[in-house]
Amino acid sequence: MVSRNPHMAKLKAGYLFPEINKRKRAFLEKNPDAKLISLGIGDTTQPLEKHIAYSLTQAAFGLGTPEGYSGYGPEQGQPVLRERIAEKLYRNRIHSDDIFISDGSKCDIGRLQLLFGSEVSIAVQDPVYPVYVDTSIMMGQQEIIYMNCSPENNFFPDLSKLPRTDLIYFCSPNNPTGATANRAQLEQLVSFAKENKSILIFDAAYSMYIQDPTIPKTIYEIPGADEIAIELGSFSKMAGFTGVRLGWTVVPAKLEFEDGSLVKRDWDRIVSTCFNGASNISQIGGIGALDELGMAEMQNMVSGYLWNARKLRDLFVELGYPVVGGDNAPYVWVNFGEPSWDVFESLLCGAQVVATPGSGFGGAGEGFMRFSAFNSAKNTEEAVVRLRKHLTATKEVARV
């Protein structure tokens, strides 16, 4: 018989969101009339803006006409979309040829494992978006270094204490913490990768949420980054395309392996062999999102979610909890100083609000909760009222 892939057996069960759903269901069975508000999952909830929705609609309609029909496109993506990303999001710092359109970052993270193979060592932030680690384990990678990100280091890892790894995954604005690395920190990170001859995989899925003009929106604002960094981008959180599926990965032509061969050439081969391009409809929607009207609409949508984030952040600051995120990110990371799952239960039962236990993102997340801004303004306001009432009443005083 066929043996089970031993790497699959090494994966821990993906228990976080299933466990949250289980507990929600149990609560709703006992309290069928409860009106839960979910600030749990990082999933967009608001309808697409008009012009962007219209672009998608036109693309879909066009497929029924001889002029608008298209079959397989280039696996690397439609040239117009690649050019528009280069121009609008990278100010042509990056050549459109180095931009590969995907059906989302999560999928490209999976394909990155095929690119690098099973022998590479990696470093990830802790707490961390679980997909970097899980896909690496699936691939058989053995050496995983966790870079602690906590209040003690202001949520930026102490690079001087880190061993060299082949790959460094770094997400900023961060999921789950909402912390955003500033220019000086990103310069450190690029230098560190250069000195170690590592490849930095920079996850910029939330870059559109950066409001502070001094914070770089892409790693390529740091000089020399194009020699060492791959960047992941996504329309999910900037255009509300979580369901539509559209993202991209930048693999600069300057990036080389030890033998002098181009990383980009192998990536191109991976993409051409294991992928068939993002949906033509989604790509045309992305082109619409990147014209003048679409850019304004994305900024508008992002502002709406950031308004929610600000409301949540202000609440916890007011109540005296240590808080990070929520200013340049759609996540607010709150230190409750108590076991995360206890806080989860308390908020669920006491305020009918669902948040995500920080411990689900790694050991360094214990004691924290992640609040997501991806809800309507109305629900967020209602959640704030309930949380204020509940937390004040139970006198859960913050640890400072």
Next chain:
Amino acid sequence: MVSRNPHMAKLKAGYLFPEINKRKRAFLEKNPDAKLISLGIGDTTQPLEKHIAYSLTQAAFGLGTPEGYSGYGPEQGQPVLRERIAEKLYRNRIHSDDIFISDGSKCDIGRLQLLFGSEVSIAVQDPVYPVYVDTSIMMGQQEIIYMNCSPENNFFPDLSKLPRTDLIYFCSPNNPTGATANRAQLEQLVSFAKENKSILIFDAAYSMYIQDPTIPKTIYEIPGADEIAIELGSFSKMAGFTGVRLGWTVVPAKLEFEDGSLVKRDWDRIVSTCFNGASNISQIGGIGALDELGMAEMQNMVSGYLWNARKLRDLFVELGYPVVGGDNAPYVWVNFGEPSWDVFESLLCGAQVVATPGSGFGGAGEGFMRFSAFNSAKNTEEAVVRLRKHLTATKEVARV
């Protein structure tokens, strides 16, 4: 520095379609007024049928409304789509829980490599769709057995001569040959996999083209197949979704690894970790394609392409060439008995028709050409006129 993944270096350059394009360009430079007709690439060319296009359009439009908006869906696909595939395409032989929606078979073939890992041995048909082999090599699989499919064995491999492998890839109706295995052959194949405790990966991307009612449209029509077979399905060639991106993979709950663990459980984990669901627009389009109107439209589109296939087949039969395919498949596989690239040049220069050299699909394809039916009826008719004239004039007499 980071070492190049050694498996990537083992891949041969994907030269077939780039080489075809290079030769086309060279010809057009010398003959700028030539009107080439491409019967080369297996890519749909005709606009989507009305109701299916309308389903996609409605889905896209709906995303701009509170009622129609959706974010992340289940990675496994929308329940309604899974249920409709189970009902309409499998007559509920397969449970909808065992059907995993994807953004296309090519992408799922890549993910199958992650599922099985680097230690499995595989068998593939020769000639063969290159993606099975290329993705296996990327993953580091070493043992690849080629199952000769030629006129001598009527394009069905002599299983008695084959060694055991962990996986057997089998595509029917076949790309590139257009040959379709009959019930008795599929029964042999299932028995062979059972005896060897192999897993069969059955690629049924072209099953909608099967017109002969005695030929099974899915491997699960063969009793016991659900204990040993994974099946790949696709909307690309049945609904014209090559650009829209929608497919599925069936992993039956009965399929087990040697240690008794469920293959389906690991597949579910792969899909949840490296994938985020097919586009919600594509999925709603797929649901539309599988209602009564949509099914009739798909049948209509398939009939159109099969009409082209029949015209091409009839031509080569008339001219005395040995031919397979074109009756239950959109490909016509013609034995010219001369080096494939010589025939390619002759057809390009003499008839301004582009076909695909059979040798590009493996050693057993040398001497053959693949003609694709994915064009308009008008272009196909024109190609038939030109081919008849050219082949008669040059007296390229068929080998029998």
